[in-house]
Amino acid sequence: MVTIDNVSVEFHGTQRLLRAVNGVSLSIREGDVFGIVGTSGAGKSTLLRTINLLQKPTFGRVVIDSVDITCYSGIDLRRVRQKIGMIFQQFNLIHTKTVFDNVAFPMRIAGKPQTEIAKRVLYLLELVGLLDKIYAYPSKLSGGQKQRVGIARALANDPRILLCDEPASALDLETTNAILDLLKGIHRKLGITMLLISHEMSVIKKVCTRVAVMSEGVVVEEGNVYNIFASPQHSLTQSLVAHSLDLELPERVLGSAKGALVKAVYKGIKAEEPVLSDAIREFGVGINVLHGKIEYINDQPLGVLILNITGNEQGVGQTIEYLRTRTASVEVIHG
Numbered sequence: 001m002v003t004i005d006n007v008s009v010e011f012h013g014t015q016r017l018l019r020a021v022n023g024v025s026l027s028i029r030e031g032d033v034f035g036i037v038g039t040s041g042a043g044k045s046t047l048l049r050t051i052n053l054l055q056k057p058t059f060g061r062v063v064i065d066s067v068d069i070t071c072y073s074g075i076d077l078r079r080v081r082q083k084i085g086m087i088f089q090q091f092n093l094i095h096t097k098t099v100f101d102n103v104a105f106p107m108r109i110a111g112k113p114q115t116e117i118a119k120r121v122l123y124l125l126e127l128v129g130l131l132d133k134i135y136a137y138p139s140k141l142s143g144g145q146k147q148r149v150g151i152a153r154a155l156a157n158d159p160r161i162l163l164c165d166e167p168a169s170a171l172d173l174e175t176t177n178a179i180l181d182l183l184k185g186i187h188r189k190l191g192i193t194m195l196l197i198s199h200e201m202s203v204i205k206k207v208c209t210r211v212a213v214m215s216e217g218v219v220v221e222e223g224n225v226y227n228i229f230a231s232p233q234h235s236l237t238q239s240l241v242a243h244s245l246d247l248e249l250p251e252r253v254l255g256s257a258k259g260a261l262v263k264a265v266y267k268g269i270k271a272e273e274p275v276l277s278d279a280i281r282e283f284g285v286g287i288n289v290l291h292g293k294i295e296y297i298n299d300q301p302l303g304v305l306i307l308n309i310t311g312n313e314q315g316v317g318q319t320i321e322y323l324r325t326r327t328a329s330v331e332v333i334h335g
């Protein structure tokens with residue numbers, strides 16, 4: 001278990017003091033895949049780097065398995081770091097070393113015997129699907145292949161925690177999905193605790209079980225990924241979720257709609273109930289579905305519908321109230 005306890009990080013600029021992380025507290029349970037999402041400059045990387053003390057907190061504590069590591073240095077810090085792997089957006093491979101030597105590097109630093117190193121490099125390269133590139137240099141690899149090397153290297157010393165700072169942001173969509181699937185598979189196979197930064201909710205949705213939303217150094221919202229998608233509270237979370245669900249309507253439809261435009265979110269099994277036909281019958285309104293989808297988040301269905309409700313004012317109002325009782329959330333977009 002990783003506990004970030006009231007951590008702040010300050011940087012002294014030439015003009016002023018910048019508090020990049022401001023009093024953040026989080027608990028990451030053993031085996032969780034914990035996402036950190038937020039806009040650029042929110043302090044995500046700085047926060048992540050406090051966990052392996054690549055960044056020392058100015059205030060607060062980082063506690064791993066009940067041990068406060070915040071003041072660790074020297075050999076103690078090296079030992080802790082060996083149990084925390086990290087992968088980076090820009091891969092950070094050593095360009096003058098082969099794939100084999102990149103993956104072997106952390107084990108050599110840790111003083112592992114040569115035979116053990118060779119065996120483990122083979123195992124890890126097979127795990128990430130890159131055995132055929134074992135003697136290639138990074139310059140001969142695609143972005144996706146480079147990140148596979150980065151992942152193998154991060155796992156070299158059999159860490160219990162894997163820190164992933166935007167691991168797929170430099171990659172195209174297909175390669176992004178392949179890397180995220182690989183991370184998911186590694187989590188399933190090794191049961192490792194993972195923290196993953198992204199600026200996109202769609203990435204968080206694919207791999208994470210919990211998520212913290214950061215803005216200007218502060219965690220503004222935190223919870224189970226499914227619940228955050230079903231009912232985001234903070235305006236930043238709402239906009240990140242809306243962007244990821246991609247339910248934008250064309251201006252023409254928004255401008256010409258009569259009656260009320262409503263976004264309704266259904267959770268779990270309720271996604272299958274005949275809520276709309278019940279409302280039409282009960283309140284004598286017309287309901288037209290303008291947009292909708294069912295998303296599966298951690299294998300649970302989440303239905304999102306954009307509805308145009310027409311009829312007399314009272315019927316429309318009653319329908320909205322009724323939908324509120326039957327769905328997870330209802331947002332009136334217009335009307």
Ligand SMILES: Nc1ncnc2c1ncn2[C@@H]1O[C@H](COP(=O)(O)OP(=O)(O)OP(=O)(O)O)[C@@H](O)[C@H]1O
Pocket residue numbers: 011012018020038039040041042043044045046047199
């Ligand atoms: N070493 C540093 N020295 C001074 N300022 C820094 C340092 N590292 C980060 N910052 C500043 O701290 C703030 C948070 O940066 P950070 O890299 O943690 O944000 P981020 O959420 O990871 O952003 P991005 O999505 O762009 O990677 C920014 O204003 C950044 O300029």
Ligand SMILES: [Mg+2]
Pocket residue numbers: 044045046165
């Ligand atoms: Mg960053």
